[in-house]
Amino acid sequence: MRLVLVDDEKGIVDGLKIMISRYIPECEIVGAAYNGLEGFKLIQKLQPDIVITDIRMPQSDGLDMIKMLKDAGTKTKFILLSGYADFEYARRGIQLGVQFYINKPVEEEELRDCVIQVMGAIRADRAKLREVDELKQEVHSRMQESALRDVLDLSSDNTLMEELLRHAGIPTAGASFACVLLEFDGNVDALKEFGLQPVFHHIDRALGQYRGVYRFRYSGAQVAVVVTQGGAIGYADLVRSVQRLKEEIYRELKLSMSVGIGTIQKQAAGISQSFEEARYALSFKVIKGADTVIPFPEITNLTGRRHPVSEEMITRLEAGLDNMDEMECVGIIGEIFRGMEAEPSMGPADLQLQCLNILLSSVRKMSFQQLQQNDFLGRHILSLEGISRFRTLVSLEEWMVQVIRRIIAFKLEHNIPKKKDIISEVKEYVSTHYNEPITLADLAARFFISPYYLSQFFKQKTGDTYVNFLTQIRIGKAKELLEKTDLKVYEICQLVGYSDTQHFARLFEKLTGCKPREYRKNLPNV
Template identity: 75%
Template sequence: MKIVLVDDEKVIVEGIKFIINRYIPECTVVGAAYNGLEGVKLIHKLKPDIVITDIRMPQADGLEMINRLKEKGCQTKFILLSGYTEFEYARRGLNLGVLSYINKPVEEDELQACVYQAMKTIRDEKAKSREVDDLKQNIHSRMQERALRDILDFGSDNIELMEESLEIAQFQTEGSWFACIILEFDSNNDALKESGLQQVYALIDQTFGQFRAVHRFRYSATQIAMVVSQGSPIGYADLVRSMHRLKEEVYLQTEWTTTVGIGTVQKKAAGISQSFEEARYALSYKVVKGANAIIEYTEITNQSGRRQPVSDEMIAKLETALDNVNEKECLGIIREIFRMMDAESGLNPADIQLQCLNILLASIRKMSFQQLQQNDFLGRHILSLEGMSKFRTMEFLEEWMTEVIRRIIQFKLEHNIPQKKDIIAEVKEYVKAHYSEPITLTDLSARFFISPYYLSQFFKQKTGETYVNFLTQIRIGKAKELLEKTDLKVYEICQMVGYTDTQHFARVFEKLIGFKPREYRKNLPNE
């Protein structure tokens, strides 16, 4: 630690310097001053950890020097020296936060004890400061994750609400460019262990260090979502190269193989959800590219210009038959699709795989990842797509697709899924009963056996509003009721209706109701 000595007697300064150099090797004397005014300038310049100063000095005494430094926000620890045993000096020094008071002549043991006590105080304060900083960083990271998760899950229909969430989470969005990436780990573990997760986070931060910021968090049991941002256009090639390096480092350190989907670069924050959907769509092409691949959305869209013998109407027809659990109709549609592909001239294996991917994605679009994992056949053949990746003839591929459809229908029947006619009504009832909890789209999708993206889109289609807007209306409606019928404080109501930030709650309340919560309660009619 750095020490500065201040005393108008050079002999005393040299003597103290000798003691410190000899008996306190953890400290270094970095400078000396011989009056109070010099001391102020030197301490302000060198910013030492500890200052040992005489009291009685010309131009400004030690206490006056300390007072001037404290007024400028100096955090240095002070030890006073004096040839006088005057209580008034000690009292004034105590008021100024002086740690120790030593009488001259200075004894080695006493000086050593005082310096070590100052060092301990400094270390304790730094440790507490680190704890506070870590806590603040943890809270900040959670706020950012929550804001990003809402945007990724629910989209950006409400631009104003999205921008407010980002502002509360202290995102720098003005003039920023964004790109989203999803990492899916193909390890044998059912979920990323916390230790491994932190290791991957560290590798992400290190590998993507050239970008202004990278926000990363666990998106599902085996997936990590990344949002990369920069104050200038993000080079897509740089993004892909960084991802290749990260993938290699993850495998070297964990032996986990990783499949990656990369969305396009978007200029405004409103494009974050679009880039994420592109990354998710790219990742779905794992069925064609295979596991352990980096799949770029731009590469997938370049393939989409090929001929598409399977029409959207045919895909919709298959989805309806699956919804109705009509096995005969489903298998008939599969036969019809393959006859159309047989009749289409010029289709190469990649084209055929692409068509089968469209059929497969339509078949499982409404199923959640958890559902696929629950069934051994579906998990093994759809998540890894052994059948598609090994097919040699159209007949074999048709047989495999037929078996997949049969297994999906069997799964639906076993889990009584067809009886859940109005899934959105069930979701709404669940939300009304659990509005005070942190309900994420991922949680709902797992509970109701439906994919997060499909649930988000289906909710809006059925209700005419986004899930976020519905949840907000429920929460604010309950908050109104509590303001009207109870004497609970606003911050208590905020927590009871599922919000963690009182200011955010107040802003959302004012947008919907026209008043801040306190103003609303104040304007209630007296009964």
């Protein structure tokens, strides 16, 4: 603790210095002054933890000095030193918040006891401040995570995107963005044991060269990372950094993971696109195997070659799988392979590639949770090793039929219903659970569909993003509560699923043209 002495008698100051250095080694005397004005200037300059000051001094007494320092915002703790049993001085000291007094002549034991009490009070104050700071940081982190979840699940709503990023405290002017999605493989009990903080520490360290790194648990064993940079982001450097991150986490935490990396985006509106690319790239771990880093351009290179399998065929196959019509699916596989026979230039590698494309189409609506639940699909079928065993059209066709049958059997085993109006059910669920922290990933897991596919399908069917739909539902409910109840705005904010009143007010004003209080004030009197 840093300590300053203020007394107009030099002998008393020297004596206090000796006693403190001898009996209170936890304190360091950083300065001394001999009147109130000099003490005021010195304490303002040094900002010590503790000041021991005489009351009666020339120019400005100890109480006047304390008042000036309090008015200036000093947080120092004061011990009053006086040989006067004067009630008026004690009363003024109490009014100034002084809790500690020592009478002259000063005894070593009394001095030590008093200073120890003050140090204890300072430590308690600091602990409370740390708690408040930690609570503020936790609230900020949760608000930032909530805003980032919405950003990742948006499509291309520039206005709302800018609002959410501003709410998350992420600068966008002149910035580049990239998204990374980590998924921990295998047994993640260790992850549950020590939590995500050690993982976050490694992410921050491995990507520390970038201006902003925002990371949070996205869903289950998945962690989303948004990287921002004031200028351009070198994609090759980002991939290398992520590869090092994967290696470090395995080496130091014994956790293996697969990673999808989206492309670099030069506008904030592209963040959701980069995240969808990362999510889509990660879905290729069923092909490339676990414990891999998969940049999105590698996937486009893989799937961008010529496709003798038409989109119409793939759509029919998907419909057959949705309806769990085994006969229809087997017939379509037969048609696809007859088409392959008509391509004389296709070699074994090309045939295997086409099978990969068919497999990806077959499972692209399924969530990772579903694939991981089925040993046959998750480990033996959906892998390069599985496909490489078959090098003729006949054997590949038989194998593909087996895969399709296993997918249908899995759906029947888990009571996954036949094709239905998923979007209507999603909208109905959101309309009922709007006050809960519903994410796109949560919905995808609930309705047995991949987040990437749900995001695209929702926009295709409704013409709007999932986040916009949820916002409209919540603000609509907020309007009802403003009209029909006397609840305060912050209470309504919480009831409709928001944790930040300011963010809620901005969204409300965006959709209604006025703030919540103004909306209630302008209601007609009934």
